[in-house]
Every structure is written in structure tokens, then in C-alpha cells.
Amino acid sequence: MARVRNWYNQSKSATLIWFISLITFYAVFRMASKLSSSSTDLPVSNGERLKLYDKMSRDLDEHGALFLKHGETSQSLLLSDLFDVKNGSVTPVLKAANPPVRANVLHLSTEYSLPIAKAVRDVFSPTLNEVIWFQNSAVYHFSMFHASHHILPVLASKEEIEAEVDAVKSVAEQLCPMKILLDRVVLTSTGVLLGCWQVTSGTDPVNIRAKLRNALPRAPEKQLYAPAILHTSLARILGHPKNSSEETDINSELQHFHELVARLNNRIAGTKATVSELWYVEEYDVLALALDGKMNIRRFQFGCLKE
Structure with missing residues (x-):
């Protein structure tokens, strides 16, 4: 027994x-x-981002400085509709967005944005101060996914908006902090100075956008940006440099812009940062995030604690 x-x-x-x-x-x-699952796609996505950034780097030479002719923005809006350039300063023209745009963006903390913003001003202010709009460093961001945008608006009641907010919060809880590296700064033909980033660890932007797509089934099928891209607007140039005149050759101006971009890259390319906050933003003015317009921001910290 x-x-x-x-x-x-x-x-x-x-x-x-x-x-x-x-x-x-x-x-x-x-x-x-x-x-x-947050990191296995990084090599593929970083390769895709590299192709996008190489193409963006050629844009100014291939299409010319369209911003000197008050051309369209990257979102099919006229620069003259967005900014007033007179009396030695640039002022945004704020127009009500009807209906408001509902954007989901990743926020870049001021811990990282302030040094970048200072470098941008140091390099570009001397010759372009009267014709440049500097992005507010407090709202440096990476656009991820739109629940509604100006090209394909999706109307929503207050209850539907709150449901979207809850869905986005649920997505944020699944995300791991992104360690990122500034690959380069480029100036596009539409005059936008962009910081183009790569991801070294954390949840890839492709996966973030896929999660937001699943969480927001009513969102426009056509989104505004490539799935892999991770970029943030630093400034927008709207006119000629101070040292230009009617006799100035356009190639000389292009060379000047290239020199400024190269100088900025020498200062900040390789900058490292961590992104760990997802915003749901209702933009009540057109491009409110870019133009310091009226908006309502809901902030959500990433829930995954992986470093």
C-alpha cells in the first residue's frame, strides 16, 4: 500500500x-x-522604405521646383490656398474642414523633435526665412491611417467617432515601441522638407496600418501614403531664396536647395528616436496638424513594453 x-x-x-x-x-x-510578429517584417519593410526614399530624393530634380510656381501640394491642394506669403512672413490660411478629417498618427516626442527643429531653422532660416513655414515641433508626427480624409470623406456621428476612438485605443495597446533612425532628409518638388526614417525594432508601420485597417472598417479604401513609409514634415518652402533675382538661373536655385538639404543631413541624419504614442486626431481645419489649426487630439500610449 x-x-x-x-x-x-x-x-x-x-x-x-x-x-x-x-x-x-x-x-x-x-x-x-x-x-x-512586430519585427520579422522589418528587413522587407526597410527595403521598401529605402526604395521610396531613393525615389523621393530624385523628385526635385525630375520634376523641378514646382513650389516656386505655387503648384499643388502632395495632397492635391494649392499652396496659394494654404499660405499667405507677404510682408516678409508666411501665414497659414485656415479653412474649416467639412467634414473634419479623422487621422491616426504616431507622435514624435519633443525630446527628439526639438533638436531636429532647431537644426532645420539654423540651416534654412538665413536664406529662406521669409518664404518658409516651419512645422510646429510639438506636433511632429508620422501619418499612419485616415478614418476619413478630404478626398474621400466618411461621415460619422458622435457615437461612431467614439467607437473609432475605442478601436484605435485597442490597437495602441497591441503596439510595441518603435526604435527608429533618421535615414535622410529630402526636399520634394512640392517644397516639403521631409524626414525619412527607418525602423530598427518594434512594431513596423506596415503592421500598424494593417491593424488600423482592421479596426476601422468604414475608412476609405484609398489611403494617402504607401504602407511602409515612415516620414514626418519638417518645413515647407514657398518661394525663392533671398539671394535670388530675376536673372538667377533656376539650376543655381536648385543647387542652393540641394546644398541646404546636404548641410542639414550632415547635422541630423542618423538621429535615433523612440516612438510610443498613437494619436487619433479630428482636424477641424484643413491640414490642421500641419498648419496649427483647430483639432482635437486623443493620445494613447503603446501597450506592449518590449524595448
């Missing part, structure tokens, strides 16, 4: 150990699967 009892106790202990081991393995496996 004692032998049977001893065998039973040993068997019970072995079963308990086996069961605990199984549960532990399952938990670790689930956690590893969740975290690895």
Missing part, C-alpha cells in the same frame, strides 16, 4: 510539473509569437 501511495504521489508530482511546464511553454510561445 505504501508503495502504491508513493507511486501515486510521484505520479501526481510529475503530472503537476508537466502541466506547469506546458502552461509556461504556451505562455512564452504566445509572447514570443506576438513580439516576433
